Amino acid sequence: xxxxxxxxxxxxLQEEITALYEKWVRALSHQTIVKKxxxxxxxxxxxxxxxQFNEMDYQSFLQDLFLVVKExxxxxxxxxxxxxxxxxxxxxxKWFHEALIVNMYYFSDWAEKNHVPxxxxxxxxxxxxRPYLHKAGLELKDELPKQGHTGSCPCCGEPARLALIxxxxxxxxxxxxxxxxxxxxxxxxxxxxxxTQGDVIVLKLEDDERAEIYACKSxxxxxKVIDTRKLFEVPAPEILDLKTIHCDYIAQENGxxxxxxxxx
Ligand SMILES: [Zn+2]
Ligand SMILES: [Zn+2]
Numbered sequence: 001x002x003x004x005x006x007x008x009x010x011x012x013l014q015e016e017i018t019a020l021y022e023k024w025v026r027a028l029s030h031q032t033i034v035k036k037x038x039x040x041x042x043x044x045x046x047x048x049x050x051x052q053f054n055e056m057d058y059q060s061f062l063q064d065l066f067l068v069v070k071e072x073x074x075x076x077x078x079x080x081x082x083x084x085x086x087x088x089x090x091x092x093x094k095w096f097h098e099a100l101i102v103n104m105y106y107f108s109d110w111a112e113k114n115h116v117p118x119x120x121x122x123x124x125x126x127x128x129x130r131p132y133l134h135k136a137g138l139e140l141k142d143e144l145p146k147q148g149h150t151g152s153c154p155c156c157g158e159p160a161r162l163a164l165i166x167x168x169x170x171x172x173x174x175x176x177x178x179x180x181x182x183x184x185x186x187x188x189x190x191x192x193x194x195x196t197q198g199d200v201i202v203l204k205l206e207d208d209e210r211a212e213i214y215a216c217k218s219x220x221x222x223x224k225v226i227d228t229r230k231l232f233e234v235p236a237p238e239i240l241d242l243k244t245i246h247c248d249y250i251a252q253e254n255g256x257x258x259x260x261x262x263x264x
Contacts (some may be wrong), residue, residue: 005245013072017065017127018236024061024131031135042149044157045140046178047101051132055092061128062087069124079116083124086114099125100132133178144182150193151221155180160190161248162241163214164234165227173223176241189214191221203254205247213247215256222256224248 032052039048066080087095098106099122107122114121137155147154153175163173163184171186187202188195194216203213203222210230215222224247228234235243251257 005249006242009072011239011242013069014242015239016068016072018238020061020064020068021130021134021236024064024128025134027060028057028131028135031132031139033136033139041147043147044149044152044154045143045147046133046136046156051100051136053093053096053132055089058092058096058128059087061131062092062124065124065127076117076120079120082114083116083121095121095125096129099129102126130177137175137178137180141180144180150189151191153178153180154182161223162237162244163190163223163225165225165229167229169229171225174237174240176237179237187214189216189219189221190223191216192219194218203250205250211244211247213251213254213256215251215254220256222251224251 033046034050034052035045036048036050039045063084066084070077070080094106102122104122107125108118111118111121133156140155144154150160152159153173156175156178158175158177160173160175162176163171164181165186166172170183172181172183173190174181184190185195187200189200194200196218199218200214200216203215205211205213210227212225212227213222214225224241224244226240226244234240
């Protein structure tokens with residue numbers, strides 16, 4: 001797939017961070033997911049639940065991450081050191097909870113107060129919660145198909161944007177944030193759920209038969225659909241999301257756009 005829209009340096013950094021996820025998931029023990037009472041089946045599960053949190057784990061994930069970022073971007077070494085020095089237990093807990101809900105305002109404010117680049121605290125804090133999300137995705141796997149909503153991941157709430165055609169030829173939506181997957185009727189909209197004939201159109205790419213864009217005339221949402229039967233190797237979901245960013249541009253040039261908040 002085309003990757004030239006993402007700089008090789010950024011892709012390398014992302015791949016090195018993704019390689020850390022597996023180690024981090026192994027380091028986390030079984031986590032308790034405490035769901036709020038009267039959980040709403042029409043909303044994603046995790047925003048309605050509390051995840052068990054251990055400062056030591058989270059801090060060690062952040063330290064691993066800072067090392068990788070520093071190796072790739074030595075010019076921000078001082079900013080990383082400043083952040084690390086300011087991460088007391090209270091801040092760690094705050095970071096963890098605000099990162100779970102992707103509170104951009106909180107992190108932007110924190111960056112300003114601590115004189116570090118705006119993108120850096122949310123980038124670090126959010127990557128370091130991924131192992132918790134991956135683990136939660138595995139633990140909630142059986143409950144996800146019962147969630148009766150569309151538009152976002154039934155586990156973590158990330159806007160839907162990526163799907164795979166699996167070996168059996170079925171369409172499976174895939175969350176690049178928590179790695180949850182959920183099956184959906186092939187020609188239907190991941191956003192509004194419409195399966196009315198003619199609503200979902202398939203935009204093909206000129207020079208790539210491995211990816212297609214399913215665009216919905218009804219809600220103007222789109223999903224990138226990757227045929228894994230045509231891939232030699234299926235990359236990690238977040239890498240696949242980045243490697244197919246040209247599809248996002250094509251969809252947007254054709255007037256389709258993500259309905260929800262911005263991507264992370
Ligand atoms: Zn998710
Ligand atoms: Zn739609």
